[in-house]
Amino acid sequence: MRNRAASFAVLLAAAACAPPTADVPEIRGEAVEAHVTYLSDDLFEGREAGKRGYELARRYVATQFSTMGLAPGNGDEWYQRVPFKVAQVLEGSREMAVTGNDANLVFGEIEEFTTGATLAGEDVSVTAPLVFVGYGVDIPQIERNDYESVDLNGKIAVVVHGAPKELGSEVRAFYKAGRYHKAQQLEDRGAVGVIYLQHRIIGSEGALVRGARAERYWRTDEHGHPQYAFPGLEIEAHLLDAGARRLFANAPISFDEMVAAIDDETYEPMDLGLTATIRNRVVRRETDSHNVIGLLQGSDPELRDEYVVLTAHLDGVGMGSEADDNIYNGFYDNASGIGTMLEVARALANQPVAPRRSILFIATTGEEKGLQGSDYFASNPTVPVDKIVANINMDMVMFLWPAKDVVGFGAEHSTLVDVLDQAAAATGLERSPDPFPERGYFTRSDQFPFVQQGIPAVFLATGFRTDEPGTDPEALYNHFMATHYHNATDDRNLRFHTASAGKVAMVNYRMTLAIANADERPRWAKGDFFGELYGSELTRAPD
DSSP states (O other), X not given: OGGGHHHHHXXXXXXXXXXXXXXXXXXXXXXXXXXXXXXXXXXXXXXXTTSHHHHHHHHHHHHHHHHHTOEESBTTBSEEEEEEEEEEEOTTOOEEEEEETTEEEEOOBTTTEEEEOOSSOSEEEEEEEEEEOTTOOEEGGGTEETTTTOOOTTOEEEEESOOXXXXXXXXXXXXXHGGGHHHHHHHHTTOSEEEEEOTTOSSOHHHHHHHHHSOEEEEBOTTSOBTTOOTTOOEEEEEOHHHXXXXXXXXXXXXXXXXXXXXXXXXXXEEEEEEEEEEEEEEEEEEEEEEEEEEEOOSOTTTTTSEEEEEEEOOBOOBOOOSSOOBOOOIIIIIHHHHHHHHHHHHHHTSSSOOSSEEEEEEESOGGGTSHHHHHHHHSOSSOGGGEEEEEEEOXXXXXXXXXXXXXXXXXXXXXXXHHHHHHHHTTOEEEOOSOGGGOGGGSSTXXXXXXXXXXXXXXXXOSOOOSXXXXXXXXXXXXXXXXXXXXXXXXXXXXXXXXXXXXHHHHHHHHHHHHHOSSOOOBOTTOHHHHHHOOTTTSOOO
């Protein structure tokens, strides 16, 4: 694909130069497509954070911001440096043995268990009793505390991936895995390690193993301290199905009994009467990458010091080990979001009069490493955090079919849902509810670090309705996730419906403009879980 890069740049220039109308500019899907195609070229080597391809991509985005007339969004700089500590488990170094209840078990690396890297040291070895804590949640509003009857101090917790069904979808996702919530709970209670059971996890065991083998990133603060490293949890293991069955064959309850109790939520936390020794060796290094930030200064003397923030992650998963095609181009994940954001930025910058509030456009790094770049910005913003009124994030925006609707993951948690409804209707589209509530997308992309700072946010995506005969968008999406996601085939050979790209970008444009021009800033919905957990008097619904 390298020989296509120059022709894509020509296509981009031609598409971007189309003159806007006076009030509502045309956002051409061809211009979005040109960015997406160019950034997913082999030249960028999958845009992995901290690697050569990402460095090229960030310079491209900064150049685009500059040619639109945006100002640098980090003082005089286009870039915000994000420092990382990185660790990786050495292959062949993982060991796990379990004794007790007349058992003496040795588990097979990769076939029965795996471990993920921690920053506990280069040679990590933990021996401790095992305590089963079910879902490992403490949720006062449903009177569920999996820790009240067990002592985790100096123990290894055995935790099931998931959360109680009676919670709403995004709230359940938060307690399930949202931004390290379970790890924080375990460390606070003195656990020295954790074994995760993958019961009913979304995704394959193969994906789990690949993730455990990959490098793990932690952003650091201004003092060089890694964030979300949880140093008290020295070892992190994952039991695959075969390993879990062997473990519970020697526990007070069988594997099938445990699964049944989890499914009907009658499980009881308990000491398992077993002791595990888990070891691995870790190599560590330090690196950095950069967010790219452009600023459109607002025009209202009273509101220009408030900001609407648009985000899309620029990084991808880089390169694999395949012999034929080992570049994971990230055409949809997430060149599509960047391409959309760039053309929204261009349309807003071309307005005869700038919006009342200022707008920040951020191409984030490290999303694939755990929302690292967006978390760094949200925790170290280039503007006062209480002046950020909303975040609109775009990630993996699918244009595989002619779109008739859009989805705003998390929109219902705040007044942003009304803004989205109006923007969609003005574009000739509808807003549909979250089609995959069980997947918890609201807590899994770059909008969530903004939520954690109390900022109303929405993850905007193409909807799953179409009028194209014989096309099933949900089936196409699920096929993409099973076949192309984080794979070398997420590339330019996939279909791209240009008219849909223009329409979804226009919804983003209209949302951004409406928020930027409104007299009042968005607010969390009355009594909303995330608003109550993270919001403030400034962002919660008024009494």
